[in-house]
Every structure is written in structure tokens, then in C-alpha cells.
Amino acid sequence: MSSEHIRNFCIIAHIDHGKSTLADRFLDTCHTLSAYQMKDQVLDSMDLERERGITIKAHSIAMDYTARDGREYRFHLIDTPGHVDFSYEVSRSLAACEGALLLVDASQGVEAQTVANLHMAREAKLTIIPVINKIDMPAARPDEVKEQIRHLIDCTDDEILAVSARQGIGIVEVLEAVVARVPAPSGDPDAPLRALIFDSIFDKFRGVVAYVRLVDGSVKRGDRVRLLSTGITYDVDEVGSLRLGLIPRERLEAGEVGYILAGMKVVADAKVGDTIVPETSAGIQALPGFKPLKPMVFSGLFPVDTEDYVNLREALGKLALNDAALAWTPETSAALGFGFRCGFLGPLHIEIVQERLHREYNLDIIATIPNVQLRATLDDGTKVQVNSPADMPDPGHVAAYEEPFIEVRIITPGEFVGNVMRLVQDRRGEPHGIDYLDAERAQLTYLMPLSEIIYDFYDRLKSCSRGYATLDYELFDYMESDLVKLDVMLNGELVDALSLVAHKDKAYERGRDLVDRLRNLIPRQMFQIAIQAGIGGKIIARSTVSAMRKDVTAKCYGGDISRKRKLLEKQKEGKRKMKQIGTVHVPQEAFLALLRGQDE
Amino acid sequence: MTDPAHWRDLGPGIYLHIPFCRRRCGYCDFASTTGDAAARNAFVADLLAEIRLVAAGGDFADETFRTIFLGGGTPSLLEGDQMNRILGALRDSFAVTPDAEVTMEANPESLEPERLDAFLRGGGNRVSLGIQSLDDAALRLLDRAHDAALARHRAGELKERRVSFSVDLIYGLPGLDTTAWGTALDGAIELGADHLSAYLLTLEPGTPMHVAVATGELTLPGEEEARAQYELLVDRTSAAGLSCYEISNFARPGLESRHNQNYWVRGEYLGLGPSAHSHHGGWRWANEPDPGAWSRAVQAGGGASWGMPREAGGSYREMSEAADCPILFRERVSGREAAAEWIFLGLRRTEGVPWDLLATAAGDGAAALERRTGFLAEQGLLERQDGWLRLARAGRFVSDAIFADLMAAMEDPVPVDGTRR
DSSP: OOGGGEEEEEEEEOTTSSHHHHHHHHHHHTTOSOTTTOOTTTTOOSHHHHHHTOOSSOOEEEEEEEOTTSOEEEEEEEOOOOSGGGHHHHHHHHHTOSEEEEEEETTTOOOHHHHHHHHHHHHTTOEEEEEEEOTTSTTOOHHHHHHHHHHHSOOOGGGSEEOBTTTTBTHHHHHHHHHHHSOOOOOOTTSOOEEEEEEEEEETTTEEEEEEEEEESEEETTOEEEETTTOOEEEOOEEEEESSSEEEESEEETTOEEEEEOOOOSGGGSOTTOEEEESSOOSOOOOTTOOOOOOOEEEEEEESSGGGHHHHHHHHHHHHHHOTTOEEEEEEETTTEEEEEEEESSHHHHHHHHHHHHHHHOOOEEEOOOEEOEEEEETTSOEEEEOSGGGOOOGGGEEEEEEEEEEEEEEEEGGGHHHHHHHHHHTTOEEEEEEESSSSEEEEEEEEEGGGGTTTOHHHHHHHTTTOOEEEEEEEEEEEEOEEEEEEEETTEEOGGGOEEEEHHHHHHHHHHHHHHHHHHSOOOSSOEEEEEEETTEEEEEEEEOOOOOOOOOOOOTTOHHHHHHHHHHHHHHHHHSEEETTEEEOHHHHHHHHHTTTO | OOOOGGGGGGOOEEEEEEOBOSSOOTTOOSSOBOOOHHHHHHHHHHHHHHHHHHHHHOTTTTOEEEEEEEEESOGGGSOHHHHHHHHHHHHHHSEEEEEEEEEEEEOTTTOOHHHHHHHHHTTOOEEEEEEEOSOHHHHHHTTOSOOHHHHHHHHHHHHHTTOEEEEEEEESOTTOOHHHHHHHHHHHHHTTOSEEEEEEOOOOTTSHHHHHHHTTSSOOOOHHHHHHHHHHHHHHHHHTTOEEEETTEEEOTTOSOHHHHHHHTTOOEEEESTTOEEEETTEEEEEOSSHHHHHHHHHHHTSHHHHHHHHTTOOTGGGGGSTTOSEEEEEEOOHHHHHHHHHHTGGGBTTOEEHHHHHHHHGGGHHHHHHHHHHHHHTTSEEEETTEEEEOHHHHTTHHHHHHHHHHHHHSOOOTTSOOO
8 A cells, every 4th residue: 555545643632531432433434343343442451541541551553444535545543642651652652643633522621631742743743633522412512622722723613523432423524534634654665664663562472562653664574673772683573564453464664553573572672762774774863752761750669468579579570571661679678678669750650550560460569658860969069860768868968959840731620720829839830821721721831840749749639620620741851959858767766668858848747747647557555656757867847656554464363374375476466567667566557558648 | 494493382283163153243254154052062073083083194193282272163152071072182182282372262252151161171271352342332333242341251250260361352443433442452451361462354355344335334444544543552552561473463471372473483283173274294285164064074084085095105185185085275385485474474473584584485586585675674664683584563554565575576586677578
């Protein structure tokens, strides 16, 4: 098929705006799948994705569409990962397309994530086709949504399509618009191979499957290719199309989207954004936009049952086969035992990994308070990278700290603007602008530290806007911050699992909060327990658990010591199950409650 | 390690469990039955049979017993001649020292002078009188059959006969404040007993008083109030010349209960009757608690199967593997368990435990145990002095927490770096 009959496009949409359902309708219309294969939200293959309505991995599928002009077109629908921590991956999926459907729910209107992705699509110079979905819903207000869309992109009302994916209304019109408006790919089929990896997955039988968009040239089985970022060469074992499964083909050519199998072992070998070129070609230009994935947020993961340490290590290894962003090193905590310090892209990534460990590997995990990656400049000018509060250098030798800042975009109904502003300013957000998408929807942009959104931010944003505000962010840069390490001590002994990085102005509040919550979670013991929060040697908050005053069996008679022993053995086992911090016994439930926030 | 010399004349002892009560008290869950005269006669016959069977087994042939304790239940419900037959059978079947401490537990209502005299004629020389309180309201609450006047009367009869006696008291009662407790305590001290035991009320699940507290019908004193009552107890008894030699026991010097001390120094003893426990030769075992089941087993054991083990080279303990055996369970006491016993029995005594004895039993847990005892000593809960480890006064009222803590420290030593798998 010549490239003029190929259309590569994606769908930009917020969670629950109907992206997966619309994709299902496209597949129906193009008879891509049999009724037997068809199930709701075909492209979301993980249970977690279907359930939460988010896409963790990008997916892609080819469809053959016979248009009204009588010609047959090959559509490649490239699905994009749909959450805020994965904006780089989204940008690479967009780079594989010429067009994007901007899908907006007719009753919900435009959301922050949609706008963020739309900006990226425009930077990638994609043709945007605006589509309003769920027009059959009673709460639909297509005219207002059209106004919001016109505010965002330069278009007329006539260019905005109206559909109901669930009812199958307007689907053909969308497909026709793809044919008519999205340009055919424009690569050079005779140039040396250049293929963009826009995602890769690990298949336990076949190894790494690289999803690629061929920009120039062609590739076939037996070719020797090289990945530009690593310089490693591979023999191509198989190429083909992405249908519901992998369909092998003779070759892939410029403009096409497909897959390559080349004996790569882990997804980190096929880095998203990397360029595949012929082994022999020299001086070939990499496709623009490649960035190595870098974990920005760190947290210690510990098995609740210490016996699960080995299982956790194995599970992380398996997850990493398919998650190039996940990094980890062993970590030991007096409070939590043996575990791993793990690096993540962002807070949602932490949540996804924890959830997958739980569901797919049946592991119960306790995660420490996350921190961002810091840069410390020491007195002598050396720069140190800090991934854990425990690694923070002696404050006496630190000249300055820098932490990553992000540009945050929040879209909220106008009535909650005040609440959102208060929340963000409390999190050290610096306002960068306010924009009204229509009479009722405001878009607020802020520059703020990444660290401020990884701790209890989403929930607060949702609760201060009755669930309406949505958020997206992208990394801005490292900027100087006045940071300190906050430690918690029990009778003078450091509780390593509770150490955290805090801004100096917030440290007191965080310390007070931790100390107060701990006080309610530590059972009284035979002696008084001082709970302290401190910075360096300075105590900033303190609380006390008073000593228990009565725990005695007054009568021990008749020679029946076995009854007494059983009771004490039980009491003893209770103590043994607790974590010992110096001289103090702390029930593991206390850490669980504190770190999972269950006691609030 | 050998035990301190002054512990050696404490035991071994014999405990006899007499499972009868006129009625069951509202806070009690001990093995007891109300039973009539015929039942009591049958019980005495069974007990005599068990004495003969154990003697025939030969395990205790080399022992000379130094104490006998009739507990229950209410031993004072037995007739004088029943008591004499039992004490006589013990002396016939086992070696008992002439100066043995022979104690009977008694309730004021059943300790009529003729029974008391029969007990004394049979060799008895000590009475533990269960007066519980000298506050009539408290006695009614406890569902006791006697009143304060009768308790005073019985104490007078004991004094007349110059019998060494102990009185039992209960504190921490619902509705009884510290002042009322002080009054009852002073009254008890005035009875002139050589020995006083005072127990904090412990409610066992399922007893009527437990139900009443659970439903809010009764309210127990709070932690601080209970502790204040204990402190008052220690101060008043001490002022009266009764010194605290165990968490709950007070005596004039030299008149401490030898029988009970023997339990706390992990001495050996033979228990007879339903639910009685024994400790001998590194083993602990217990009889069937149900009086009927115990009786059937003793009667069955009178046949060939009970006689066999000794001839077959076995012993009393091995009979526990035979059917129809009155022994509910038996267990060998390991080093770690012995260390735990030193902690939760030995430390009950004011004198404490020689550190070497405890450390030897603790084996490789000794170092961790020493660190922990050091810390608890710093907290004022334990004392370490002249090679002995003991509870500090402030530790007595949280002693269970201390015992469990030491047991945990000994078994689960935390490495120096604080990590633990």
C-alpha cells in the first residue's frame, strides 16, 4: 500500500471522556475484530487499566477502512498513555502520528490533561480534529463545549464533529474526517531506515516487542539494525502489523506503524523515543525528542511480611521487564526491615507499581513518604545527587539545595478558583496565569515544586473542587529551595522510615503532624516514650506517650503455671511482631496507618 | 548453676485439689463442683487411690516432702475424718518431714471448730482463711456466704489455738474506692494474721461478674485507682510488720508460705486430684480438670494398666500415654522455657533471681536479656544488685509487661545495628 493511503492518528482525551469506547466503534466499523474478539475497551489490556479507565501502556492497532471515495485506507490508531506522570511517553506517541482527535465529553468539557496533550500535539504539528462525545447524554451542553474548544484551537463550529461512541452516532463522519483532514505520512521510502520507537512491551514468550513508526526507509527480517541511543546492534527476527495480535509481514515501509522483534531482553533496551537505523549507516540523524527516562520521585518499598523480601525483589524484576522507568536498589530500615528504594516517574507511577505488586504478585507493601530527587551543592562546590532523606549531607556542609519544579496546569469550574488558588499557594505554587476557557471554566497555571504534589495533593485538589478540578504538569527545571531533613525520634532513637525532606517553612507543621499522629498509634509501654521531630539536632515538635500503670497478674497459685505461661507467651509474641526502635516497640500497623494515611 | 542454699528447704511439696464448694462465687472459674456427702466420700476414696497409685509408680520414692497444701475448692468442706485419712495416706505413702508445713485453705463459713481441730490433730499446722474483705457490701458483691463478723470470729478461734494463719483479700473491686479498701485492709491487719495475701480482682471471661462489667452494670476502678490501692496495701502491711515477699504476699519474717515460695523458685511438687499440676524431674504435667473424668481415670488405673509401667521399667509419667490416664498433658521444660519461668515466677519474689541462674537458662539469649534488663533498670522498673535481678517496687504493678518484654528480648535478640529479619 502506498503511503498516501495511510493515516496515522491518535485520540487525545481525558479519563472517562470515551476514548476507549470510540476506539471500539472504529474497530467495529472497520470489521477489524470478530464479534467473538470484541469486548469493551479492547485496547486497555491490563485489568488495572480497564478498571481505572487509564492507559498505562500505549497500544496501537491497524484498521482497514473503505472510505466513501471507494478507496481503501490503512489507519493506524496509536493510543497514548493517559496520565500525568507519563507526558514524555505521550509526546513520543504523538510524534508517531500526523493527526489527533481531540475528544471532549459533551457534559464535562475540557480538562487539564486534554489541554496538556493538545499542546504537545500542536508542538508535534499534528492536524487536530475536534470531536465532542456523549452528545446523547441529558447533561450534554455541546454549544458551551464548542466554545471551549474554539478557545483552545483555531476552528469553526462546523469543523467540530459530534458523536456518541456508545450509541454509534457520527462514527463514520469521524473516520471520513481522518481520511480528508489528516495528511498522509511524508517519509522517504528510499532513504536509509529511520524508525521511531514509541513504546515497547515485554512478552514472556517473544521478548521485547518494539512498537515503531517508520519515518524513512524500510525494514525486514534479517536486517541488522542499530539503536542510536545505546549503539547496540540487533538482528531483526520479525516485523509486522499491530492488529489484535502481532501479524508478521514481509517488510515495513516508510509511513507505516508496526512492530519489530530483534532479540531485545528488557524494555529498557528499546527505549521510548530512540531511533532504529541500519547497522552500517554512518552520520544518520536521530529523530528529534529523545530523552532517557529518569526517575524523579523516590520511595522505599518494604514487604509488610518480612518473609516476602525475596518475592518483592523478583516481582520488581518482572515489572521492570515491562516498565523502563522503574529503578531500585536494596535498602535496610530499622523500622521496616529489608526492602528497596525505588525510583518512579511521579506519584501516580508509585501508586500503579504498588497496585500491580499487590494484584499481580499478591504482595502487601508498605511505602515510605516519597521524596523527589534533590541536588545538593556542598561548601566546596561539589554537587551531590540525593535520592533519599538518609543520603542528605550534613546540613553544616550544604551551601544550597535544588529541587525539581514543575509547570502545573489546573482546570476547574470558576466557583472553585479561590479554593484551588489557596491550595496551590500553600504548596509554594507561584502563579503564572489564569485563563478562562469559557464563562465557567478557568485554567490556572503555576510554577511549583514537584515535591508539593507528591504528598497528599490530588486528594486535596479533588476535595476542594468537589471532584471537578483536573491537573496536569510537566517538568520545568531544578531550582533552589530551602530544604531540610526532618527526623522523628522515639526516646532519642531515629525512626528511619519516617524521615522526610521538607521545605524549611513547612517543617514545623509536618513535624507536629507526624508527632501527633504517632502519639495515637504507639501503645503505652512500661516506660514513658518521648516522640520528637527534629531538624539536625534541634527539636521542633514533641509529644509523650505516658507509661502504662497497671499490667499485673496478682495471683499466681496452685502450681498451674502453664495457664500463666500461655498468656505471657501471647503477650510476648505480640511484642515480637512489633518493630523495635531502640528500646521502644512499635506495632507495624502504626507505620501502615501513618504511611498509608489510614488514621486520618 | 545451683539454686541458693536458702531455697532448698522450701520443697518438694504436695498439692491436693479438693474440688468442692458450697456454691460457686461470681468471679471464680476454678475447677469445682457443689457435690453432696456421698460425692465427697467417693472423691476421698478416689484421692486415696491416686495417692497409692503414684506411690506405687515409684517416681517420688527418693523424695522427702516438706510441705502439703490442701487447696480448692473448699477443703474445709471435708469432714475431720476425711481430712485425717488423706493426710495419713500421704504420710504412709511418701516420706514427709516431721516439721512439714501443712496448710489448708478454708472459708469462714465452713471452718467450724471441730473441723479445724480434726485438721490440727491430723498434722495440719497452717490455715489460709479466705475472708476476701471485711466490708460486708464487698462480700455481698463477691457473692460470699460469710460476713465480716464471721471472718473476725474465725480469726479469733485460730488465734486461740495459736495456729499460724493467713488471710486472703481482694482489692480493685467494683464500687470500692481506695478509702474503703484502706478500712477493710486495716481491719484485716488487726485480725493478727502472720501472713496476708491480697489479689487484684481479675475477671475471667464467662464469669457472672465479667458479664456485669461488660454490660456496664458494674464499673471497675481505673488504672490509677487500682495502683493506689496496691501502694496502700504495701505501705500498710509493711507498717504492721508484714513484709512484701512476693507481688501479692506479705508475712512476718520467717512465716512466709514455704509451699507457695517453692512454686516461684521453680521447685518440685506433686499435684493430686482433678486439675492439679506437678513439676518433677524436668517435667511439668497436669491432671484432668474435670472431676468426673479424673475419677473414672483413677478408677480404671486401679486395674492392670496402672500397675504396669513400673514393672515394665516405666514411670508415672509414662502412664500418661496409656488410655484412662488422669494426666491431661505433660511437657519437658527446655532451657529457654526454664529461663521464661525464672522470669515470670522467680521475679515475682521480692528477693528476685540470681542473674547467673537466669543467664545460664537463657543461653544465647543472655546477652540480649542483659541489655534489656539494663535498660529497664535505668527506667526504674528492675534492680540489679549483688548478682541478683529483681523487680523494683515501681515495676511490680506492671510486672506482666516486664515479663513478656524480657521473654521477647531473650528470644528475639536485636543485633547491635538495630536491624532484624
